[in-house]
Amino acid sequence: MGRLPCCDKVVKKGPWTPEEDIILVSYIQEHGPGNWRAVPTNTGLSRCSKSCRLRWTNYLKPGIKRGNFTKQEEKMIIHLQALLGNRWAAIASYLPQRTDNDIKNYWNTYLKKRLEKFESRSEGNLGHVYNSASKPITRGQWERRLQTDINMAKKALTEALSPKKILSLHEPNDNSISNYDIGSIKPTSPNSLCYASNADNIARLLKGWMKNHSPNKASSKPNSILSTQNSFNNLAGFDTASSEGTPPSGGAKGSVELCETFESLFGYESLDYSSNSEFSQSLSHEASTVCQDESKPGTTNSIAEMPFSLLEKWLLDDTKIGADATLL
DNA sequence: AACTCTTTCAACCGCCCGGAA
């Protein structure tokens, strides 16, 4: 049985124009996201509902940060990818300002290649720890690992719930891109000027669009556009610019050698999730979701509250765990 | 300046899942 197309009418494909963006944003401002099926009909956009949703979630939604991944974000992506595999949505949930698509692109275009280079250089001795790029962790592996490490997770839960730990997790930090030095690595993309938010994105689009459009044309959607102008201001309330923190040095104590090698590759120090408030805030929520989803009924979701230093250690002990898993 | 190769990333495609009917 073939699946019906998500939209019955002929839909436009390809890049979104500023006009379309404005219409979509304006509509969502008014009605809120959701009921995507109705969006093309109600807005008159010749786009399929999926396309509208995607455009909103990946580009127009407030608070989205684009380009210029920070050191901290990069570390998180690498670790989470190793932990979760190519589950970009889950990974993105740890980086609230990033979309799964953005992370996926960043991984595929840059991090993966970098890791592959690293692997080939290390000839499988160290590189295999992070080789999930070529061999993503399967769901079964993930579950086995979860069970294998359940005791550690329980212990970690206790630790994580201690007030002292929680306080330390929420300490602000300074993470400027200027500190970002991954050897010869260039910024994510030549044209990925760090868009602070979607408001900026749209503002840029608008700027160019206004140049090329007469007022008459612009006024063909008077209400939408006027209200959108105001909407942008509201949307711009999300000030996401340069708010990331630089991780203080420190990080995991275990697997020092591995970390050092890895760090030398990426030019930064071992991951210290305790310094990342965003991460720590989202960790309990999302990790519990992930773990509830992924773990078998008998397992606990204690990992949800696990301090990431432990997860990291666990991750870095992959060799051992991998060997354990094969025995199961 | 012109051409080719490489890289980036926005967007599409198809599958899957959960909820409603």
Added chain:
DNA sequence: CTTCCGGGCGGTTGAAAGAGT
């Protein structure tokens, strides 16, 4: 219980821009 539908996800594509010659 089954079917349908909307939404979400991950893999992939291809246009555009940059880099190299």
